[in-house]
Amino acid sequence: MKTKINANIYILLAALCWSSGGILVKIISFDPFNIAFFRALIGLIAFGIYLKKSIPKLNRKIILSALCIAMTNVLFVIANKLTFAANAIILQYTAPIFVIFMDFFINKVKATRHQLLTILLCTVGVVLFFFNDIGTGKIIGNLIALFSGITFAGVFFINRFKNSSTVDSAFLSNFMIVIVLLPFAIINPIKSITINESIAVFLLGTIQVFMAYIFFSKGIKGTSSINASLISIIEAVLNPLWVAIFFNELPNTLSFIGFFIIIFASIYNTFKENTIETDVKNSK
Template sequence: METILSEIQAAPTKAARRKSILYMVVCASLWSIGGIFIKMVPWNALAIAGVRSGIAAVIVYAYIRHKKIKLQFVKSAFLSGFFMSGIFLSFVIANKLTTAANAIVLQFTSPVFILILSAVFLHKKCRRGDLVTVTATLAGISLFFFDQLTPGGILGNCFGILAGLMVACAYLVVGEVDEETRMTGILLGQIFTAIIGLPALFFTHAEITTPAVLSILALGIFQLGIPYVLFGLAMKDGSALACNLIGAIEPLLNPVWVFLFNGEAPGFFALIGAVIVVVAITLWCIWNERVSRLKEAVD
């Protein structure tokens, strides 16, 4: 779900790059279990998001303390936290209202929103390859709405798109900030989500059962908390291209787990749209990396 936030660090060793790839593979694989465990918790979406982020906040804070990272409560960190909270809330709501495949693939469209927002607000010129990617991705997104969906399913798709938009906003706000500001934003995002979502646990019918408790623990610890620690480690020595491509494991595995354990499958048009989106974004990542390297070589 969040791989477009990765940045290149200077001259990492071969061993460090391999370790970064391993971290990212584990990270994306753990991210991918979100759909199935969200489906297994019979709670209100806000309650799930609140408890999940509350648990994850403890893990992220423990990592920050262990690494002795100094928290930076600056404007960019708070804005990042706001958008990160939007990601967490929108993703859980989308999973409750539409299929897990729709939710994760629509969130995966975040690079396209970065291109659009950069052109509108930062006045950056779109290259031909960018325009082709935006067009193909938007065409893929439109197919998600061709399936026979209930009003709730359509709303779920909208929240999936909103999650992708929130990822793009978080990236544009944070940019290439230092680790302290980045980790502060991540922690604030978890805290904001917990504050918003936890009250729903008490004001809605949240049945406390063993499967529900185990599932929410898995979400907070293994799907959100630990992956963010691994993602932080992967970003230090991994290339942007590698992190983005490995991150594609999440939208590929997420619907597989849900289908195997829940029997939920995306519709025909949504499946075609998912293929178009994932292929378009992946090819754009490869093309963009090559163009950047050629430009650096010329300069």
């Protein structure tokens, strides 16, 4: 039990680090691909220092996880530039729904009644996010954010397997991003950068990427993928909160309703999971 509590705390710390992403991206004025490139470059250097001379392991699970992390990171930056921060992060946190589906189709674990209700509630919340943005130019950003929810689910799902390594996957994912986006960074170089932007880019690489995945690696092995994805939902609250406080960027009314429906659904599912776990232990 103590191990699981410690694991949950590490996942919570990872979520706190991730929550800095929205406001840091908003501080930076240059295009999302350059943001993603320099964030990954700084993250790669940080992981390289952390790993020192040890060579990262490579296997199918680590490569798949790295692809999921890389896609999640890039899609998140793009979505933040194309839609509200609240929309981007909440739609990314449809991840628990996709984790449930992955469990069913890959591990043959059937969803419980409360998990199905969670999926229904989150679907309603997502529909509300899309409803008012149709025709406003935000729909593309929302679709990208929703797709990042699928790739983010892969991060939680794959890193629970034996022979997976979050740190090695995170290192590899940053390497992938740097290689893929290097030509773009050369063709479209940053013409000017302020001190605040320099600090924001540095914090994206060190806090939002490096520290987040260090904490995540310490927590994911000690809890279930669905539980980890639901604990990290706190990022969905904090991320747009920081942006709303410092940038006065508030989503529309229906988006707020969708926001609270998804938060409620995730809290409800966590409560039911803990209740079931307690009942099982008491019956032994």
